[in-house]
Amino acid sequence: MKAYSIKRAALCVALGACLGMIAPSAFAQDGSVVGRLVTDSGQRLDAATVTVRNPATGFSRSVKADANGSYRIPQLPVGTYTLEVAVAGGTPAQVGEVTVSLGNATTVNVPVSGISTLGAVQVRAPQVISMVDVTSTDSSMNLSRQDIERLPVDQDLKSVAMLAPGVVSGKGSLGAQGISFGGSSVAENAVYIDGLNVTDFYNRVGFSSAPFAFFQEFQVKTGGYSVEFGRTTGGVINAATRSGSNDFHAGVEYTFEPRAWQSSKNDHYTADGTPYIIGSQDKHTTNRLNVWGSGALVQDRLFFFGMYEIRDNRAQYTNNDGNVFNQGSTNDPFWGGKLDWQINDNHRLSLMGFSDKDNWAYDVYGFDLAKGEPTAKTNEIYTTNGGKNWAASYNGQLTEGLSVRAMYGKNQRYASQRSMTDLECNRVVAESGLAPAGVPLGCTTNSTVQSRVDDREQARLDFEWQLGTHLLRFGVDHEKNVSTYDRYYPGPGAFYYNVYKTTPGSILENGGVVPAGTTAYVRARRNEVGGEFESTNAAYYLEDNWSVTDNLLLNLGIRMETFDNKDAEGRSYIKMDNMWAPRAGFAWDIKGDGAMKLFGNIGRYYLPVANVINIKQAGGLLDERTYYAFNGWDIREINGSRYAVPRTGAQIGPVDNSQGDGTVGDLRSEVDRDMDPVYQDELILGFQQMLNERWSYGVRGIYRKLHNAIDDMHITASAQCGNAEVGWVMANPGRKVTVWGDTNCDGVSDGWLTVDTSKEGFAQYDDKGNYIGQIGWDKPRRDYKALELQLDRGWDGTWAMNASYTLAYGRGNAEGPVNSDTDFADTGRTENFDDPWVNRGGYGYLANDRRHQLKLRGSYAITENLLVGATLDARSGGPITGFGVGNPSGNTKPFHSYYICVQNCTSSIPSERVYEHSPRGGYGRMPWTYELGANITWNKQFGEADLKVKLSIYNLTNQQKKMSVDQEKENAIGHISDTFLWPTSFQSPRYAQLTVSLSY
Incomplete structure (x- = not known):
């Protein structure tokens, strides 16, 4: 031989x-x-x-x-x-x-x-950090903990994801943990830690997390992922935690963000000097001391990694009016650990666990803006978030060609909020120009009294089987998600008061007509729901990775999903199964030397229904709204501080409980029997080339198309019975809807009723209230087209660089399960399809559309002991729309619409009012924003100990450009809002972070 x-x-x-x-x-x-x-x-x-x-x-x-x-x-x-x-x-x-x-x-x-x-x-x-991977047909970015340490990246998973091309931050209240991948809404992503799904299944916006020191590596998938992944139409964040080794290692890391190292937010006032957004008092201080250790309990067999982080975080901020001051703190520790039992070289058991539970306590004071200091204490607010998480896994190499991975774990998230004055203080909010000068509204800043615990139980089994040139991958994935929930508004009667400007003759949401002489009204709202709600998601998948030739790989897969949402009694009321998601990809090594790759991927992805739908649709939701004429303010006192509550006059129109009357009705009448899931198709074609052992570049074209939506619709007519009310239904807008209803027009539900909502389902009336026919809904649309260019230089011990540019177009009439342009975060229950006129004329550039995006990151070792790093995220602004509240039909409730009344707006005859179309993006775009980060790291070896001192500065140039504006042009028919186009959020100001670590 x-x-x-x-x-x-x-x-x-x-x-x-x-x-x-x-x-x-x-x-x-x-x-x-x-x-x-x-x-x-x-x-x-x-x-x-x-x-x-x-x-x-x-x-x-x-x-x-x-x-x-x-x-x-x-x-x-x-x-x-x-x-x-x-x-x-x-x-x-x-x-x-x-x-x-x-x-x-x-x-x-x-x-x-x-x-x-x-x-x-x-x-x-x-x-080499990122070169041409000719084995891959998906689009992903991998970064190790060491890569992140060389860059000014804040210590959270969202900041890691934001380094990837085509990823933008959410807007408004959706921006805290919200991330938009490839034009999707922020409620469509999935996050995994050691295979455990830690995505918030209540509303799909947040996720569980851990300190950077707990992780070994991060992977961000922006598209084209295999059938192993599902339940997302956005992107995937996949993180692996650290493990121990035969050598004992230990370390300590201190992170410090003092308030003195933060630039102040700018204050904003109206033209007459009234406070509009006061932020100069908003500060935070972060102290985190992290201690970790790793090693072998049994040499070559049993390893451990453990970490404990002591936290002392403090925050203070005022409300927008600058008359309420909140000061909060938390000192809950983070703990996490991992055990790895290497039974032999072919079998391995792992157990990972961590707790990110976080309790905040806030003291609430009045605030003297002129003096810049708090006054008397008025309240205390307590919040709880996060929870315990663990996952056990087995990896086995059963034969040389057959391997298996089994995983079982639990993910827990608390989301609770309460205050000391919940029994005696109502929440009050008023439109600009209506609030009394210098007096806080209400005596609480606690928006809701809420107790929620989300518990996920997850199990999955995955196999790989090598058969010649075919690698078969198959498995099963199952989740049970349970939300235990209780929520109501604080104060007597559990009412939340909103005060709005209006004009006589305007029609309110309950159909009431504003009487003569009334220029403002009060909405008193009760919103209560509670119970335990479960949903189960299951999937089976099969994938063949076929090496057709030495240079060509085909990836052919199929995933079958099942979603089952249950009411408070445990009965299935939304069940969608046999959802087949085919996916196919290819990777062609053009020259056969691994230096040049052409790849592509096409696939379908399904999105489950969030648990918030179970709670509000099948939990006996009470959503009661009563409208009154506004008769001024009552000034009251609590704990030595004054506050204002609205004085109500005559009631306007009936009590409106159409969104929920406190009972669980016949869900057959409220949920489409044949409802289809939300799904998206995606097509990717890309090219990558290695220039040398360090440099590579690539180009990628992406097309995504959302085909469906699930939302609540008010169906007020049918072909069988004309304008006979059907009710509020959770369904697919613009498609056939089948519910239990009145089929023989006698006012009694007696059978299955089908309404083709593409052409019927919403009754129309003339000026005299005579029924004149029906109209249907526009079908939901969302299309995303993008071209990505990327240049990468791998780390060689001296320097590294990555640059990407994305040209993108996101169009449609539906952003997704949430609306960020109107700051509507109620996942799956937006007002997009409440009636056909809400979305009529609403096709255009969507809220997450960013035409241009440039991202740069790099690091350079000046000497053996000194390193600098930088990041830049520059992107063009999103579209600005001027929303109206009425529409040419004249006989619907005033929701957001794409029509503005321009003539005869106070006429009591709807047909005399003249409207103009106000298209999406009709008021231009937000300005470009720039986020520049920089860091400098000094490291020194002392024997076997490694000392590192890192100073990071975020938003180095202290950009504070507006990130969003008030897009409600009308707040009543014909009444232009005083705050239209006023900014509602800004870039966070510059701040610095010092990290000192000593490891052995």
Whole structure:
């Protein structure tokens, strides 16, 4: 038998830098190593054994190359390995060092030339962060904890995701944890930690998180992901936590953000000097002391990683009027840990757990804006968020070609809020210009009294089976999501008072007509709901990764989803099954050397119904609104401080409980029997090329199309019974809706009633109230088209750089399950389709449309001990719309609309009013915004200890441009709002963060 030696000069060991056997990535929480052994003459090397070893844990795994010399080593924990090749009768040769990254395949081709025996040749591979990965058909970004440490990136998962192309932050109240991927709304993403889904299933906007020091690597998937992932039409954040090794390591890290290192927010006033948005008193101080340790409990077998973080966070802020001051603090610790039991080289058990529970306590005071100091204390507010999370997993290499991963875990999130004055103080809000000068509205800033606990129980089983040139991946994924919920407004009667300007003759939401002489009205609202609500999501998937040739990989997959939402009694009321999501992709290594790749992906993705729908649709929601004429203010006193409450006059119109009367009715009448899920189709075509071992560039074209929506609709007519009320229905707007209703027009529900809402379902009347026919709803539309360009230079110990530019167009008449342009965060219950006129004429550029986006990040080691880094996120502004409240039909409730009354607006005869179309984006765009971050890091070795001191500055140039404006042009028919186009949010001002760490 002929022996071979490894040829040093020809060796290529880089992340995707060279093509071996084209093979896909491994399970989402592991990585793999693939490649081919090739002789000088081009013959494949068989009968060889390839071994990877992790020196830190003693783990090793060996596979035999096939007849073509190809090999694949799956299910490798993220880390650094050595790779060896041995031929029967020869000495193993160490190829070099290989880095395995999260969810990716590392390609290592080994050219060999013949000598009498394999020599002990060692070649160290260059560490390339982001090169051409010819094994991948999706679009993703991988960053290690070390990569992040070199950059000014704030310590949260959202900040990591924001580094990826095509990702923008949410607007308004949706911006805190809200992230928009590829034109989607902020309520369409999924976040995983060690395979555990930690996405907030209540409204799908937030997620559980942990300090950076708890993570090993991050992966951000912006599109084209495999059938292993589902329940998202946005993007995926996938994070892996740290593990221990044979060597004991420990460290301490202190993070400090003092208020003195923060620039003040600018204050904003109206033209007459009335406070509008006061922010100069808004400050925070962060102190976090993180202690961690890792090592082996049993050498080569049982490893641990543990972390405990002491927190002392403080915040203060005023309300927009500058007459209420809140001062809060929390000192709840974070804890987290992981155990890894390496039973042998083929079987591994892991247990991960952490708690991100956070309790805040706020003292509420009055505030003297002229003096800039708080006055008497009026209230205390307490909030609770986060919870305990854990996941247990098993990874097994059952045979050389068959592997399995099983996972079971639980995710918990609290979201509670209460205050000391909940029994005696109502919440009061008034439109600008109506509030009394210098007197706070109401005696509480607590918007709701709420107690919510969300518990997710998740299990999944995944297999990989190598059959020649086919790698089959299949599995099952199941979740049970339970929300325990109780919510109501504070104060006597549990009323929330809103005071609005109006004009006589205007029609209010309850159909009442504003009487003569009334220029403002009060809405007294009660909103109460409670119970325990469950939803279950299940999926099965099958995927074939077929290496058609040495240079061409086809990825063919199918995922079958089931969503089942239940009411407070545990009965299914929204159940959608047999949702088939086909996906296909290809990766073509054009020259066969791994330096140039053409790839593409097409697929369908489904979005589950958020639990908030269970609660409000099937939980006996009481949403009662009573309207009164506004008769001025009563000035009262509590704890020595004055406050104002509205004085109500005559009631205007009837009490409106159409959104919920406090009972759980016949859900067959409230939910479409044949409702289809929300789903999106996506097409991606891309090209990548490696210029040299460090530089690569790529271009990617993306097209996304949302095909459906689920929302509440007010159906007031049918083909069978004319203008007979059907009711509020959760359904697919613009499609056929089937509910239990009145089929023979006798006023009694007696059978299944079908309404084609594309052309009927909403009654129309003339000026005298005579029924004149029906209209239907526009179908929901959302299209996203983008071109992404990216240039990357991998870290080589001295410097690294990444630059991306995205040209994007996001159009449609539906942003998604939430509306950020009107700041409507009630997921799945927006006002978009309440009646047909809300969305009539509403096609245009959507709220998350950003035409241009430029992102830069880089780091440079000035000396061995001194490093600098920088990030830049520059993007054009989103569209501005002027929303009206009426429409040419003249006989609907005044919701947001795309029509403005311009003549005869006070006429009591609706047909005499003249309207103009006010299209989406009709008032231009928000300004460009720029976020520049910078950091400098000094590090020094003291024996085996490593000291690092890092100073990061965010928003270095202190940009405070407006991020959103008031887009409600009308607040009553014909009445232009005084605050139209006034800014409602701004960029966060500059702040600095000091991090000092000592590790061993």
